Every structure is written in C-alpha cells, then in structure tokens.
Amino acid sequence: MNPAPSVIVFTVLSGMGFGFLALLGLTGVSGTVAFFLWGLGYGLAVAGLVASAFHLGNPQRALLAFTQWRTSWLSREAWASVITLGLFAPQALSDWLGLGLGRGFGVAGAVMAGVTVFCTAMIYAQIRAVPRWHHWTVPPVFLAYAVAGGLVLSGVSVLALPMLCVLGVTLALHWHFGARAFARAGATMESATGLGRVGAVSVFEQPHTGGNYLLREMIHVVGRRHAERVRMIAMVFSVLLPSLALAWLSGGVAVVVAAATYLIGALAQRWLFFAEAEHVVGLYYGRR
Amino acid sequence: MGQPKVETSPKVSDEVRKTTCYMCACRCGINVHLTSGKVTYIEGNRDHPVNKGVLCAKGASGIMQVTAPSRLRAPLRRVGPRGSGAFEEISWDEALATAVAWLKPLREEAPEKLAFFTGRDQSQSFTGWWAQQFGTPNYAAHGGFCSVNMAAAGTYTIGGAFWEFGQPDWAHTKLFVLFGVAEDHDSNPIKIGIGKLKARGAKVVGVNPVRTGYNAVADEWVGITPGTDGLLILSLIHCLLEAGKIDLDYLARWTNAPLLVNAAEGPEKGLILKNAESQPFVIDKRTGMPAPWDGAGVQPDLGAVWQGHRTVFQHMAERYLSADYAPEAVADRCGVPAGRIRALAAELARVAFDEAFELPVAWTDFRGDRHESMTGRPVSFHAMRGISAHSNGFQTARALHLLQILLGTVEVPGGYRLKPPYPKPVEAHPTPHFVAAPGKPLSGPHLGYVRGPENLAIKEDGTPWRIDKGFTWENPFSAHGLMHMVIPNAHAGDPYKVDTLFLYMANMSWNSSMNSARVMEMLTDKDASGEYVIPRIIYSDAYASEMVAYADLILPDTTYLERYDCISLLDRPISEPDAAGDAIRWPVVEADRDVRGFQSVLLDLGVRLGLPGITNPDGTAKFKDYADYMVNHIRRPGVGPLIGFRGVDGQAEGRGDPNPDQLARYIENGGFYQAHVPDGAAYMKPWNMAYQEWAVATSFYETPQPYLFSIWSEPMRKFQLAAEGHGFLQPPDHLRARLKVAMDPLPVWYPPFGEAAAEGYPVHAITQRPMAMYHSWGSQNAWLRQIHGKNYLYLPTKIWEAEGFAEGDYARVTSPTGEIVVPVAHMAALNPDTVWTWNAIGKRRGAWALDAGAPEANQGFLLNHLISELLPGEGRVSNSDPVTGQAAWFDLRVRVERVGPQERAEPAFEVLPRVVPKGRARV
Amino acid sequence: MTGLPERTEKKLGLVIDLDTCVGCHACVTACKGWNDQGYGAPLSDQNPYGADPSGTFLNRVHSYAVQPTDTAAQIINFPRSCLHCEDAPCVTVCPTGASYKRAEDGIVLVNEAACIGCGLCAWACPYGARELDQAAGVMKKCTLCVDRIYNEALPEADREPACVRTCPTGARHFGDFADPESKVSRLTAEREGFALMPEMGTRPVNRYLPPRKKDRPEEASLLAPLLDIKATGLAGWLDRVLGKI
Numbered sequence A: 001m002n003p004a005p006s007v008i009v010f011t012v013l014s015g016m017g018f019g020f021l022a023l024l025g026l027t028g029v030s031g032t033v034a035f036f037l038w039g040l041g042y043g044l045a046v047a048g049l050v051a052s053a054f055h056l057g058n059p060q061r062a063l064l065a066f067t068q069w070r071t072s073w074l075s076r077e078a079w080a081s082v083i084t085l086g087l088f089a090p091q092a093l094s095d096w097l098g099l100g101l102g103r104g105f106g107v108a109g110a111v112m113a114g115v116t117v118f119c120t121a122m123i124y125a126q127i128r129a130v131p132r133w134h135h136w137t138v139p140p141v142f143l144a145y146a147v148a149g150g151l152v153l154s155g156v157s158v159l160a161l162p163m164l165c166v167l168g169v170t171l172a173l174h175w176h177f178g179a180r181a182f183a184r185a186g187a188t189m190e191s192a193t194g195l196g197r198v199g200a201v202s203v204f205e206q207p208h209t210g211g212n213y214l215l216r217e218m219i220h221v222v223g224r225r226h227a228e229r230v231r232m233i234a235m236v237f238s239v240l241l242p243s244l245a246l247a248w249l250s251g252g253v254a255v256v257v258a259a260a261t262y263l264i265g266a267l268a269q270r271w272l273f274f275a276e277a278e279h280v281v282g283l284y285y286g287r288r
Numbered sequence B: 001m002g003q004p005k006v007e008t009s010p011k012v013s014d015e016v017r018k019t020t021c022y023m024c025a026c027r028c029g030i031n032v033h034l035t036s037g038k039v040t041y042i043e044g045n046r047d048h049p050v051n052k053g054v055l056c057a058k059g060a061s062g063i064m065q066v067t068a069p070s071r072l073r074a075p076l077r078r079v080g081p082r083g084s085g086a087f088e089e090i091s092w093d094e095a096l097a098t099a100v101a102w103l104k105p106l107r108e109e110a111p112e113k114l115a116f117f118t119g120r121d122q123s124q125s126f127t128g129w130w131a132q133q134f135g136t137p138n139y140a141a142h143g144g145f146c147s148v149n150m151a152a153a154g155t156y157t158i159g160g161a162f163w164e165f166g167q168p169d170w171a172h173t174k175l176f177v178l179f180g181v182a183e184d185h186d187s188n189p190i191k192i193g194i195g196k197l198k199a200r201g202a203k204v205v206g207v208n209p210v211r212t213g214y215n216a217v218a219d220e221w222v223g224i225t226p227g228t229d230g231l232l233i234l235s236l237i238h239c240l241l242e243a244g245k246i247d248l249d250y251l252a253r254w255t256n257a258p259l260l261v262n263a264a265e266g267p268e269k270g271l272i273l274k275n276a277e278s279q280p281f282v283i284d285k286r287t288g289m290p291a292p293w294d295g296a297g298v299q300p301d302l303g304a305v306w307q308g309h310r311t312v313f314q315h316m317a318e319r320y321l322s323a324d325y326a327p328e329a330v331a332d333r334c335g336v337p338a339g340r341i342r343a344l345a346a347e348l349a350r351v352a353f354d355e356a357f358e359l360p361v362a363w364t365d366f367r368g369d370r371h372e373s374m375t376g377r378p379v380s381f382h383a384m385r386g387i388s389a390h391s392n393g394f395q396t397a398r399a400l401h402l403l404q405i406l407l408g409t410v411e412v413p414g415g416y417r418l419k420p421p422y423p424k425p426v427e428a429h430p431t432p433h434f435v436a437a438p439g440k441p442l443s444g445p446h447l448g449y450v451r452g453p454e455n456l457a458i459k460e461d462g463t464p465w466r467i468d469k470g471f472t473w474e475n476p477f478s479a480h481g482l483m484h485m486v487i488p489n490a491h492a493g494d495p496y497k498v499d500t501l502f503l504y505m506a507n508m509s510w511n512s513s514m515n516s517a518r519v520m521e522m523l524t525d526k527d528a529s530g531e532y533v534i535p536r537i538i539y540s541d542a543y544a545s546e547m548v549a550y551a552d553l554i555l556p557d558t559t560y561l562e563r564y565d566c567i568s569l570l571d572r573p574i575s576e577p578d579a580a581g582d583a584i585r586w587p588v589v590e591a592d593r594d595v596r597g598f599q600s601v602l603l604d605l606g607v608r609l610g611l612p613g614i615t616n617p618d619g620t621a622k623f624k625d626y627a628d629y630m631v632n633h634i635r636r637p638g639v640g641p642l643i644g645f646r647g648v649d650g651q652a653e654g655r656g657d658p659n660p661d662q663l664a665r666y667i668e669n670g671g672f673y674q675a676h677v678p679d680g681a682a683y684m685k686p687w688n689m690a691y692q693e694w695a696v697a698t699s700f701y702e703t704p705q706p707y708l709f710s711i712w713s714e715p716m717r718k719f720q721l722a723a724e725g726h727g728f729l730q731p732p733d734h735l736r737a738r739l740k741v742a743m744d745p746l747p748v749w750y751p752p753f754g755e756a757a758a759e760g761y762p763v764h765a766i767t768q769r770p771m772a773m774y775h776s777w778g779s780q781n782a783w784l785r786q787i788h789g790k791n792y793l794y795l796p797t798k799i800w801e802a803e804g805f806a807e808g809d810y811a812r813v814t815s816p817t818g819e820i821v822v823p824v825a826h827m828a829a830l831n832p833d834t835v836w837t838w839n840a841i842g843k844r845r846g847a848w849a850l851d852a853g854a855p856e857a858n859q860g861f862l863l864n865h866l867i868s869e870l871l872p873g874e875g876r877v878s879n880s881d882p883v884t885g886q887a888a889w890f891d892l893r894v895r896v897e898r899v900g901p902q903e904r905a906e907p908a909f910e911v912l913p914r915v916v917p918k919g920r921a922r923v
Numbered sequence C: 001m002t003g004l005p006e007r008t009e010k011k012l013g014l015v016i017d018l019d020t021c022v023g024c025h026a027c028v029t030a031c032k033g034w035n036d037q038g039y040g041a042p043l044s045d046q047n048p049y050g051a052d053p054s055g056t057f058l059n060r061v062h063s064y065a066v067q068p069t070d071t072a073a074q075i076i077n078f079p080r081s082c083l084h085c086e087d088a089p090c091v092t093v094c095p096t097g098a099s100y101k102r103a104e105d106g107i108v109l110v111n112e113a114a115c116i117g118c119g120l121c122a123w124a125c126p127y128g129a130r131e132l133d134q135a136a137g138v139m140k141k142c143t144l145c146v147d148r149i150y151n152e153a154l155p156e157a158d159r160e161p162a163c164v165r166t167c168p169t170g171a172r173h174f175g176d177f178a179d180p181e182s183k184v185s186r187l188t189a190e191r192e193g194f195a196l197m198p199e200m201g202t203r204p205v206n207r208y209l210p211p212r213k214k215d216r217p218e219e220a221s222l223l224a225p226l227l228d229i230k231a232t233g234l235a236g237w238l239d240r241v242l243g244k245i
Ligand SMILES: Nc1nc2c(c(=O)[nH]1)N[C@H]1C(S)=C(S)[C@@H](COP(=O)(O)OP(=O)(O)OC[C@H]3O[C@@H](n4cnc5c(=O)[nH]c(N)nc54)[C@H](O)[C@@H]3O)O[C@H]1N2
Pocket: B119, B120, B142, B145, B146, B147, B504, B505, B506, B507, B508, B511, B512, B513, B540, B541, B542, B543, B544, B545, B546, B547, B557, B558, B559, B560, B598, B767, B768, B774, B775, B776, B777, B839, B840, B863, B864, B889
C-alpha cells in the first residue's frame, strides 16, 4: 500500500494523542500544567484527524462520514473520536480551572479513546484484501502504540517501561504473523485469475504501460526492499531508545528524548505498516 | 437514508451521424454522437456490413483522435534546414501556388520527375488516376511494403487473395488455420469470425512464432520458425498426396491440374500446351481425346499423358511426393516436430473429407453443367504478413493456396470465400502502364498484373521506367509498386533523380521505412552544389508526425470526421462474400483549423495544373470538390466511384448515370451501400454463371470471366524461361539464378534472403501490430497511449536464460547492418529462436505533440533501424521478395546481448521542435 | 446505505469468456468512452500527452502467461472490472453511504454526490475494480452501464453495457444470474464458469469461462500413405489415386 504521509501522520499522532488523553483522563492533572498537557493531547489527536482529511478527494463532504456507523469502521471511528474528544472536554476544563469534577468523564473518555484507536485499527484490520492487516495483531499494535505513547509523554517510567515491552512484543508478533499472512490468505495469481486450472500463471503483459490509481495506491513495491532495516529502526526507536531514555535520563529531558525517539519509531513503523502491506490486487499485476 | 435514485434513461446526445471509421484501414461503420455540435461518443453501427456494431479499441477512441493536439493547423512552409522542424504558416493560396510552381514545369518537361506515393491511402483509385493525368509513371500506394505478396500470389493462383479480399465461411467452417496474422486489415471481421467459431466450439489452429491475440485463443499453436511456412505447407501437401487425401473432382473441374505442360525442349517448354486456336485443352476421360477445357460434359483426365506431355497434376504430384518434403525432412528447419505436421495434415484431411456436407443449392457452371448441390469442405485458412513480409512470401502464399485447392476448399461452403469484385482472374486485370511523355497523361493505370516479360516497365536501354524499379527483373510482379525503395532510389539517383517527392499519409522518415536513421539522412543530404539531393518534398499529413519535419511544404489534411472520403469498388471496397459494398465518409463535424481534405486539394491542384479529366476544355474545374467527384466522375460508361443509388432516380446499382442525390442517399443509408449476391451465386463464384452474370451487371467486368485456378503459373514460367536464356527479353546476369528459383511455376520454398547474411546472427526478429494501436498514429491518442506507451523486445526462454536476463534489463540487438539498445521482457509462448516487439510504438522525441519525455520516445523503440533496404552484396538490390518487391521486414536476423538496466533506448535522435501548440487534457 | 441488501431481485452481471477474448482492449476504450460522458464525473486523464500519462478506466485487460505441465506455454487475456459482489466489502466499508448495492438488480454503484474520496472502498476491493478519479476526487467503478441497460432513449438492442456491445469477438455477455434460464446462467453452467478469488469471501456475481483445453499432446497421425511411393514410383501412386475417382 502507498505509505501516504497524511495517513501515517494521522494514525501516529491521533494514536499518541488519544493515548495521552486517556492517561490524563484517568490520572488527573491541575492548573496551567493541565492546560498544557490537555492541550498537547488534544493537539496531537486533532492534528492527526485533520491530517487524515488530506487523504480525501472531497474533504468538504467529510461530515457525511458520520452516517454509516452501522457498517463502516471509518464512520465508527469518526463518531468515536468526536465522542471521545467531547467526553474529555469537561474533564479538561475541570482539571485546568479546578472545577473539581470527578473522574467520571475522564474514565469514560479513556474508554472511548481506546474504542477510537480500536476503530482506527479496525479500518485496516477489516480489509481482507490486505492479508497483513487482516489479523488480530493489528488492533493490539495500534492500542499498544497509543498507550505506550501516552505513557512516554507522561514520563511515568514505571508504567511506561513495561508498556514499551508490551509494545515490543506486540510488534514482534505482528511482524511474525504478518510475514505469513499473505500466504495464509490463500490468494495467488492462480486464484486471482482462476487460471490455476490451466497451469502456473505469470504476467505476460501489463494492461497498461501508463500509471493508474491502483499502481500508485495499492501496489507500492518500492519500500519493501528496506523492510528489514525499517523494522529495526521501528523497534529501536519506538521501544528500545524511549526505554533507555526513560531509564537513564530524568525529568523533562527524558520525556523529550523518549517522546522524540518514540515518534520517529512510530512513524517508521506506520510507514512500514503501509509500505509492506501487500494488497491482493497486486496479484493481477504480478507484483505484490 | 434510502437508496439514491439513479437517472437510468439519460439522453445520450442531440444527434447521431453515421459515417466510416478511419482509426485504421478496416473501415467500420460508426455512429458519431454529437452534443451541442461536439463529438461526445462514438459507437459501432449495427447495420454496417464490416463491423456489425462492434468497434475495436482504436475505433472507440476516435474522439481522442479528432481532439488530439497533434492535429496540424494550417499549411506550412519550411524556413529552416530540412529536418530542423522550422516552419512558417502560410495561406492555402500560397501553398497551392508553390506546389504548382514546382509541379507545372515538371509536367511540361519530364513528368517522371514527380514521384507521387501514398500510404494507407483509401482513395487509391483517385490518387492513382490523378497521377495518371499528371503523366508520371511514379505512383503507388503502400501495398509494396505491406502485403503485395498476398495480393499477387492470390491473384495469380485463385484470382483473389487473403488480405481483406476474402474470408473464411465463418458460418460453416469447422477447422480454421491462421498463418502469420496478428491483426490484419480486416480487424473486426476476423475478430467477429473467430468469435463465431469459438461460440460453436469449432477448432482454430494458429501457425505463428508468437502466441498472442488470435494465436493465444487458438486451440492449437504451431510455433513455427520464421520464414519456413512454405516448407511446412509443402510438407502438409506431401502428406495429403501420399495418403491420396485430395479433392480430385475439384482439381479436375476447377483448376489447371488437368492441363498439359509442354514437354518439348525449347522456348515453349513448361508452358501450358495450346491447341490451334491458342486455347489450352484437356484429355477427356470418356474418349481419351483432347477436349476443350471449358467444354460441356468434359471429364478432364488428371493422369493423362498426351504425346509425351504430362498434366500439371502429375508435375505437381511428382514434385511434392519427393522425400524432400516429408515431415521428417523439414521438421528441424521449421521448428515443428514431424508428428505435429502429420497430425495437422490428418486433421485437415479428416475435416475436409469426413465432415464434408452438401448445401442444397442448385447451380450451373460455365461449362453449362448443372449441379444439384454444392459440396462443402469445412476447412478454411487465412494468412497475412507473417507469410507475406518475407522474401519467399510470394511462393509461400502460392503454396498455401495450393493446399487450399488440393483440399477443394476455395469458394466452397465451409471454405475460403472471396469478396466481390473478386474472384477475378489475372486476365481481367490491367497490365502496368508507365510510358511518360512531356505534357501527356499516362495511357492507363500504373499498377497491374504482368503476364510475361513483355509487360515489364523497362526502357529500351534496359533501365527501369519507374523510380521504385517496379515491374523489372528484380521484382516482375510488383503489382503494388515498392514504396520502401522510393527514397533510397531517388537519393541514389538509381535509376534516375527526381525533382519533387510528393507523399501522402506515409510516415517515411520513421516507422514506414527500413533503415529509418539512414532515410532521415537521405532526406537531408545535399549534393555538391548545396542543393538537397531530393530537391523538393511535398507532404500531406493530418498530424505532427515524424515525416512532417522532412518536408518543404505541408498540406494539412482534415481528420476522418471532417471530410468526404470514398471507399470504392474501384480500389479496396468493404465487400462481404455475400455482397459487394462501398462506403463514404462525410464531414460530420466542421474542421476548426485551416485545413482541407487532401483529395479536394489534389483536384484543386489538378485544375491549376490543367490536368485532363480534372479540367474542362475552358480551363475551369470539372469537379467542385471531392464530393462532387465522388458523384460525377465516370471511370467507364455508367461506372463511377460508388455503385449505390445510381441513375437519376437513384434506383440503379453498379451501372448507371450519376445521381446528384447520391451522397445524401448514402448518408441516409448509414454511409454505405451493399449490392447483394443473388441466391445460388454465393459460392463457386469463379465458375458459377449466376455469379458471373451478376458481376457483369454490377460492373466488375464487361463479360463473364470464368477461369481455372492456376496450380501451374504460366506467367511465372515465362520468366523462368527467360532466365534460362529463352526469348528476346533477357534478365541481367546477376538476377538469372534467383529468377530461376523464385519464378518456379509450381510453389517452392527457398530460405529467406536474410539467411545469407545471417552467419553470427542466429535469432529471428519480427514485429506484430498491437490491436489497440495503429502504426505511428495511435500514439497521439491519450487513451491508447496509456495502454501501449512503450514496448519491450520479447525474448524466448532459451535466450532469456542463456544470457541471464532479469526484469528491467536492456539488450543490445545487432543485425548485419545496425544496432539498437532496448528494454526486454521474457515470453515463454514464443518460438525459441525468435524475438519480437510491437510495431511502431517507438516515437521520435518531440513528434506527435507529445512531451520530449514521453515513454514512446525514450523507452519505446523501432526495429526498423536494424533492417536494411538493400540486400548485402553487389549492386543495389532491394531487400524484397524477388517476385513482387514486397518489403522483407521479417527476414531480419539479429544477435541479442544483455546490457543490464538502462534509462532509455538507443539510438536517440534529437528532439523535433513542435509544429503544433502543446496539448492539454481534453475538457 | 452501506448495509448490503439481504437479497436482490436480479443479479445482473457479466460472463467473460477467456477462451475467446483476444485481448484487443476494445472493451477498455468503449467503457472509457461511454462513461466519460455518462454516469457521474468524466473519467479524467492526467498528463495525457506527457511523460507519465495516467487516467481512470473502469475496465482493464491483462495478459497472462500460463504454463501447463504437459503442453506449450499459453497466453490468456483477462479483462478485469467490477464483479458486483454479493458480499461486497467495498460497500460495507464506505463511511458515507456513497457506495451501495442496488436492491433491485445487485449493481454496485457509487453515489458520487456523497463520496468523500477516502479510497477505503478501493482498498477493500480485492479485484482492483475501483479507481479514484484524480480530477473529481470521487471513486469510479464499473456501473454495469446502469445508464444504458434500462435507457429508454436507446434502441432496445443497445440496452446492454458498452463493453459488451463493442466486444468484437463476443467474449462478453450480460444478463441476470438470478434467472437460471438466462444466457449468462446457461453459459456458466455449460462451461463451468468460475468466480475470482473465492477465498476473499466476496461472492462475486460475474463469472469467467475457462479457456478450453489446448494443444492436445502429439498424437499419431491417422493419415496412412496409400502405398510405398519409393517402391512404386509416381506411376503406381497415380494408378492408386486416380483409380479412386
Ligand atoms: N518494422 C516494421 N516496420 C513496418 C511494418 C512492420 O511490420 N514492421 N509494417 C509496414 C507496413 S505493412 C505498413 S502499411 C507501414 C505503415 O506505415 P505508414 O503508412 O507510414 O503508417 P502510419 O504510421 O500509420 O503513418 C501514416 C501517416 O499518415 C498520417 N495520417 C493519419 N491520418 C491521416 C489523414 O487523415 N490524412 C492524412 N493526410 N494523413 C494522415 C499519420 O499522421 C502518419 O504520419 O509500416 C511498415 N513498417
């Protein structure tokens, strides 16, 4: 799949944002700090959501995306994110202005933040045509990134360190199963064309020498050569370095370094998530 | 939210205008939809005989052709050096005055100094007639570099040809064997036909080194080695003869098999024996005595020997029963296992004889014998350039016709059927005319069918009359001329120099020439005095093709939706076996540029030059424009360009007075007319009196012309006799040996000439037409170029593996005369000694209003750079079939080496400057 | 309306005969031509005369090399367009309801007025049947020529998809799969028409007819020579042959 910057930024920032907001919702902060921390959380989440609009051909109709929550994970995600942001608002105001509201909205918001991230993940995980995505490890990866991201930003290393470990394991599992997913899905050039009954199928000539949407969007082969290296980068930057930073450094420096490396790692992981995901339509082009 | 309401009955357009497609030369009927005066949609005309409603990929993209930015906009005069592409726009008056200033003195002093050649011209009967009025012998259209081998071999053998002049009896045939066809001029009819066979589950066999397209759907593929079809066919004939699986009755009645071949040593040896009335005769089985070949009730004896003279049948049998033609003897050379050849022969025999059927159609033959039914033999063949474009193509096509004849499957139900005005024997065709005289028209049409050395276009001093050396000892049956030799010969001054080269619709500086790079040099070379070696070039194109840059004066044509055209029975009509047909184009939209229909421009030029036939005695124009000509020109009394709606009342068919309302009637009728072959006349046409009489009535000839198929070709034997030293007209010595072989009166096979120089070049290199592209002119089409924007050289597994090729690689391809570096791809379904590519995808940078970075011009390539227009060795002998002068495109032999990944193909030529503004997306 | 209808009255779709398709691309440009001026936004082209042309097409024709175990390699042409799946994932993923399957005939359509161009439906389609138009920013796909097949402005005979109408070999057939007597149902039954990628669980409506068996392995010739010509010579052969008349 095409690793479009808008989608990468969307999933990474909104995930981290919702993770952080959830943490704020659960734990509670106060005063000006609250203003900045809630502001950071909202900033990340909203920036992510705004980025996603860049992916749309007709963003002016984006409100229509709220209509199909019964069937569409994207629609559900839209609802979930709005509800989440809405639920957090009173909590944030209360924390900032010291209104003394209980944590009810925060807890509810935290749950909805999880639901939102889950919906985001399901947008991908539901797609059977991309076997690497169509797997139970995808929501855990998205959730682990969100929670770990939130914790890294919080700087609470006792919680962050184990969560980063969980993230590391989740990633490893995701990659492990991902590598086998396409084969397990059973789609081959033979099944795609139905010509397996005649013999072994390969491409003789492409249907067009010019480009098209499918080739750009779904059949992105450029990045895959670097998959192994990017995987290393993702693991090192989103798990190892933040852990080291949080363990060895302290205070604001630790958070800044950990968050920065974590972001790099997350972006790398997400880039790879798209770049190495093979859509079965590639079979028609003899490219995966 | 409910399901949205969809408008399921939108209005399609304001108006539909029916005309004829010209995205290629197939001439399908189209419905052009217009909305607010603009073309918005094009679909096939269901009532049209050629395409019956379907359209190919090109036809359905016509809208992108008539809106292409490459369309020329106004007459152009060259202002920079030739080839630089520097032009200025001029007015039509200026353009025509310039042309007249160049041409008038030529006509008055030496008309042959004008060489007028046209490409895929659909108005040859008009352009040829114009050249005839001008008086130059130097006229021909594209047939010489295209498929004259098929046309000539067919005409000399069965009085009709493959190409689009006949077709299998799609309704009845059960076994269809296709030799060397990727697309053909009959694009849609062949596809429709194959579809019919497939729907019935009939069997298709493809004989082709490459398995794509029609060959891909063939039930059996014979991946033959190029240039060896003749040998394969003669081997099939061997098997059939050996087993006695031939149609003796058919041979005896309808072919010259029972005629006697003169056995007496001397100048008549090998000619058909004639009686005192100069008529050939047969031996009647009933009496054992000579009897007229066309006598009623005569039963010709195929096995007769009369006074030592044997029948054609015996000569033929003797030749092909020889062990030289046994499958085992030819298998390696053809790249086809012997068992496969025998199995194919068996299948042919089985279907022809075991599945024979009778059509209950009574008919009377030319002898007066009545038959109660027609015997159907459901085996049919078709062939085109895979056979044609080799230097043994004429004889190979003859061999294939012989195979058809032996199976008794030409003009019978289930077999191969000719389309009116064919069948037509050689005798009913004109001979060539070529004698030029200052200020005078030529005495007859340029192109024709030579009967013997006496018809050759050779001057008393032995030099050719024609610039292309058509109708000389080098290519005696060059019935379509040799377009590919015009520029090289004019450049070499061999046989003489010309002053003005006038080209129409032929991209001669690129894909239509052999050795394109050298041709560009020939067009720009100057002599010692600083004059161009070819002093003047006038060109008519509709688009910014590669050739435009090499002309001095451009006469911009309209596109096919903006002009009148005439698809006439006088040249290449749209007939079907059951009906003669012709068609028109008419301006369904107005041109929005300063361009004019070329035929009207020619008429205008003719008037300015005062050409007879075009000008009234008072110097005024005989025809207002081409539309007027189409209606009012009279070729023979009562016969004009169109056969339909003739006579003042529009009721006459074939013959009749001009009808001022004729074009309106054609338009009303969908742009075409069909004259239906009467019941009982649809098959056995050469011998069927009902057909013969209808053909006379419909104007194809003046008297019935029944004839026998020529297994033994007497015109050929006459040339062979000359080569053996008989007769007054003698060939030059250097051509004697090849004439002896090539002019064999019975079909022969000899290795294509490419083989002689092929030491060290083990691989055959050929091209195929892509179905979705038309030569060079498809690339300006924004839809089609997305399908075929670049081409690869396809390599067989053997070469791919031996050289260690990988995806993305380029190869250096070397022939005895050139070298190119091109992208490659692997193909398993390919003859192991053959490489191929799509024809004419490669473009010159800057041409066709494409960006210089266009893939066509950077990764796309031509094989033409590797092909020489001359044969190796002494003298300037053209790389053509020795009988017809057909360009031997597919004799090419190469060597292929891996060079690894590369950015672009070589050679790369300089960017041609634009002659039209840059194009944008259509809105 | 991204819920899929429980069942549809008709199941309209195409049968594509791979034994007959010569790969001419006529259906490709006929489709482009019709839909460029038909349902919804035109099918735009980017860089049409430039270095990297690309554009929206609703139907593409692939060409595959297929290597059987016992006979020569084959080339099989393969048109690919929307299969109007019964369990169309492209419909259920759509967040706006732009993508829907018609209850009356099963045609899967995009309501362009509601399409935000998110591309999700194209991701969900295993068959590459959807292309996002780069100029209009809306999703384009085969409409089964919904603006032809019921079009009362067209003559009866023309109420079929543009690609079917133009296909020169007649390799494309249009009809109702819900009717077991329709041509498409009969062809599918007779020729063992198959669906693409059944493992994707989409239950396509369109069917492909497999190529017939090709290149029977070499068999012994049934053509026996009349006699040993070497021994009898031409004369013997002539007697034998002509005696048959
Ligand atoms: N390597 C290789 N070369 C080949 C062949 C091959 O098989 N292999 N095939 C050969 C054969 S058979 C042929 S016929 C030739 C074809 O060669 P050409 O006849 O040269 O074919 P085109 O490239 O179609 O070029 C025709 C020219 O006509 C112009 N044209 C198109 N429409 C119009 C119009 O309406 N009016 C006017 N005035 N001009 C128009 C086009 O712009 C173009 O410049 O190529 C030959 N070259």
